[in-house]
Amino acid sequence: MELGWLLWGAAVLLLLPVLMELSPAVNFALRIGFYYLLFFVCSALTAPVCLLVNGGRTVKNMRIIKTVVKTFKYFFGLRFEVKGLENFEVEGPAIIVSNHQSILDMMGLMEVLPDNCVQVGKKELMYAGTVGLIIYLGGVIFINRKSTSSAKMVMAEVAKTMATDNVKVWVYPEGTRNCTGDLLPFKKGAFHVAVQAQVPVIPVVYSSFTTFYNPKKNLFTSGKIKVEVLPPIETKGLTSDDVSELTDRCYRTMRATLFRLSGRPGE
Numbered sequence: 001m002e003l004g005w006l007l008w009g010a011a012v013l014l015l016l017p018v019l020m021e022l023s024p025a026v027n028f029a030l031r032i033g034f035y036y037l038l039f040f041v042c043s044a045l046t047a048p049v050c051l052l053v054n055g056g057r058t059v060k061n062m063r064i065i066k067t068v069v070k071t072f073k074y075f076f077g078l079r080f081e082v083k084g085l086e087n088f089e090v091e092g093p094a095i096i097v098s099n100h101q102s103i104l105d106m107m108g109l110m111e112v113l114p115d116n117c118v119q120v121g122k123k124e125l126m127y128a129g130t131v132g133l134i135i136y137l138g139g140v141i142f143i144n145r146k147s148t149s150s151a152k153m154v155m156a157e158v159a160k161t162m163a164t165d166n167v168k169v170w171v172y173p174e175g176t177r178n179c180t181g182d183l184l185p186f187k188k189g190a191f192h193v194a195v196q197a198q199v200p201v202i203p204v205v206y207s208s209f210t211t212f213y214n215p216k217k218n219l220f221t222s223g224k225i226k227v228e229v230l231p232p233i234e235t236k237g238l239t240s241d242d243v244s245e246l247t248d249r250c251y252r253t254m255r256a257t258l259f260r261l262s263g264r265p266g267e
């Protein structure tokens with residue numbers, strides 16, 4: 001019986017490199033599977049630490065989460081080249097908006113995340129096992145994308161409390177992952193909140209992942225991601241009538257930066 005298992009184990013070990021060579025699908029599945037496993041295991045291990053150190057749901061847990069997630073890039077041979085971090089140094093709260101390409105964005109998020117910054121996430125993430133628990137503990141704001149009215153109410157609450165809580169709020173205005181190398185049209189909620197709270201909007205752009213990551217092609221190799229934090233866009237004196245223009249201005253600036261960072265000719 002043991003001999004059988006031994007032979008079986010040896011066969012798998014011998015075959016694995018061949019399998020990974022032969023089948024990009026196996027390589028992709030193993031790397032992404034390992035990424036999810038890292039999320040799951042590290043969340044389970046970090047949640048008790050957050051509870052012990054900070055006692056419950058607080059943005060202070062983001063420091064612990066950030067420390068752990070920043071190590072993930074080494075497992076996947078990913079490097080970040082960051083510019084403009086000084087643009088985060090605004091007095092008080094701000095709305096941060098960035099492009100959103102994949103679940104891999106969590107590494108890019110934590111690579112540059114400023115202190116006292118929470119994110120807006122789809123409420124389904126609350127049920128993602130131990131990850132749901134850890135992002136709840138980190139202070140993530142959950143919205144129901146399928147109900148604009150309830151999402152607006154949550155965002156209106158954010159606009160009210162972000163000043164008193166002195167938190168920055170990170171929003172992915174595309175509202176979903178998009179790994180095409182371009183930007184989807186922006187949802188306006190982040191910009192409404194910035195105007196309601198009269199806080200600056202700080203755009204952050206990540207270069208396209210398409211050179212090393214494409215689920216449709218089972219591509220997931222190592223790679224370099226350029227990150228640029230752009231100068232804050234003031235909203236003082238703006239009203240809800242200015243939100244569309246503010247959204248469009250931010251969209252255009254971020255799209256031009258995305259193309260520049262990704263070496264793609266602008267239109």
Ligand SMILES: CCCCCCCC/C=C\CCCCCCCC(=O)SCCNC(=O)CCNC(=O)[C@H](O)C(C)(C)COP(=O)(O)OP(=O)(O)OC[C@H]1O[C@@H](n2cnc3c(N)ncnc32)[C@H](O)[C@@H]1OP(=O)(O)O
Pocket residue numbers: 038039040042043046064065068069100106109119120121122125131134135138140143144145148151152155156171172173174175176177186187188189190192193243244
């Ligand atoms: C230790 C190890 C741990 C390992 C694991 C750790 C992991 C890392 C740790 C922790 C980080 C976790 C991070 C998770 C991140 C997840 C990210 C996501 O889930 S992305 C999906 C959710 N995000 C969004 O959807 C974007 C925000 N969306 C919006 O702001 C939308 O605007 C929304 C939902 C509020 C409404 O969306 P609409 O689809 O209805 O479209 P619209 O065009 O924006 O709005 C429709 C009309 O409503 C008005 N409107 C929108 N928002 C408004 C507002 N707040 N106030 C007033 N009017 C508003 C607009 O002006 C528009 O009206 P008019 O076209 O102008 O007439």
Ligand SMILES: CCCCCCCCCCCCCC(=O)OC[C@@H](O)COP(=O)(O)O
Pocket residue numbers: 036037039040100102103104105106122125128129130131175176177178
């Ligand atoms: C081994 C079991 C693993 C259990 C945990 C796996 C779940 C990990 C989820 C962690 C946060 C990921 C953040 C993210 O990138 O979510 C996607 C949303 O932004 C947008 O969703 P969508 O593109 O609209 O589907």
